[in-house]
Amino acid sequence: YLEESISVPNYLETELITNAFNKMLQRMRSVDESRQEFVSNVSHELKTPLASMKVLADSLNSQEDVPIEIYQEFMQDITEEIDRENQIITDLLSLVRLDKKASGLNIEVININELLELVVKRLKPIAAKADVELIVDSFRPVNAEIDKTKLTLAFSNLVENAIKYNNPGGWVRVSLNADHKYFYVTVADSGIGIPNDSLDQIFERFYRVDKSHSREIGGTGLGLAITRRVIVMHRGAIKVYSKENEGTTFSVRIPINYVA
Numbered sequence: 001y002l003e004e005s006i007s008v009p010n011y012l013e014t015e016l017i018t019n020a021f022n023k024m025l026q027r028m029r030s031v032d033e034s035r036q037e038f039v040s041n042v043s044h045e046l047k048t049p050l051a052s053m054k055v056l057a058d059s060l061n062s063q064e065d066v067p068i069e070i071y072q073e074f075m076q077d078i079t080e081e082i083d084r085e086n087q088i089i090t091d092l093l094s095l096v097r098l099d100k101k102a103s104g105l106n107i108e109v110i111n112i113n114e115l116l117e118l119v120v121k122r123l124k125p126i127a128a129k130a131d132v133e134l135i136v137d138s139f140r141p142v143n144a145e146i147d148k149t150k151l152t153l154a155f156s157n158l159v160e161n162a163i164k165y166n167n168p169g170g171w172v173r174v175s176l177n178a179d180h181k182y183f184y185v186t187v188a189d190s191g192i193g194i195p196n197d198s199l200d201q202i203f204e205r206f207y208r209v210d211k212s213h214s215r216e217i218g219g220t221g222l223g224l225a226i227t228r229r230v231i232v233m234h235r236g237a238i239k240v241y242s243k244e245n246e247g248t249t250f251s252v253r254i255p256i257n258y259v260a
C-alpha cells in the first residue's frame with residue numbers, strides 16, 4: 001500500500017498533471033489580463049469627468065468679468081460632472097463589494113411580488129418625468145430565498161434602463177411568474193432597442209452602445225455588470241432579446257430555494 005501511494009507517476013499521469021497545470025496557468029494569466037484591463041478602464045472613466053471639469057474651470061479662470069449667466073452655466077456643467085464622477089465611484093464600490101468572495105449573500109425568504117412593487121414604486125417619478133408607463137404583472141404570489149438588497153439593486157438597474165432607453169409615450173412591463181423550481185422576472189420595454197452586434201457586450205463593465213447618445217442619457221456602463229453578477233451569485237441566469245427601434249426584453253430566472 002505504501003509503495004503504491006509513493007509510486008512515481010506514470011507517463012499518462014505526468015501528462016495529465018502537466019495539462020492541468022498549464023490550464024491553471026492560462027487561467028491565471030487571463031484573470032490577470034482582465035484585471036489590468038479593468039484598472040485601465042476605471043482610470044479612463046474616472047479621468048473623463050475630471051478632464052471636463054478642468055476645461056470648464058480653466059476657461060472660467062482665464063476670463064475677467066465673466067457674465068453671471070455664463071458663470072452659472074459653467075458651474076451647472078461642473079456640478080453635472082461631479083455627479084457623474086460620484087455615480088461611477090458608487091457603482092464601482094458596489095461591484096468591488098460583490099466581487100469579494102467573503103461578502104456572500106444575506107439569504108432570507110422574501111415575497112418577490114412586494115420586492116418588485118417596491119422597485120417600481122421607487123422608479124415611478126423617473127418614469128413619469130420621461131413620460132413612460134410602468135406596468136407590473138404578477139401572475140401568482142412568489143416567496144423565494146434571496147438576498148433582498150442585492151436583488152432589489154439588480155432589478156432596479158433593469159427597470160431604470162428600460163425607462164432610460166425608451167421613448168416618450170412608451171411603456172415598461174415587469175412580469176413575475178414561477179414554477180416549482182424557479183421564479184422568472186421579465187422586464188420588457190418599447191424603447192430604442194440594442195443592435196445585434198452589441199447584445200453580447202452589454203453585460204461587460206463600462207460597455208455602452210453608442211457612447212455619445214448614451215452619454216446624453218447618463219449612466220456608467222456598470223449597471224448590467226452588477227445585475228448579472230448578483231443574478232449569477234443566486235445561481236440564476238439572465239438573457240436579453242432586442243430589436244432596434246422596437247424594444248428590449250431582459251428575462252431572469254432564479255431558483256426559489258437558494259443552493260449554497
Ligand code: ADP
Pocket residue numbers: 157161162163165189191192193194202207208209210214218219220221222223224225248
Ligand atoms: P448604463 O449605465 O450605460 O445604463 P448598463 O450596464 O446598465 O449601463 O447598460 C449598458 C448599455 O446597454 C447601455 O449603455 C445601453 O446602451 C444598453 N442598454 C441597457 N439596457 C437597455 C435597454 N433596456 N434598452 C436599450 N439599451 C439598453
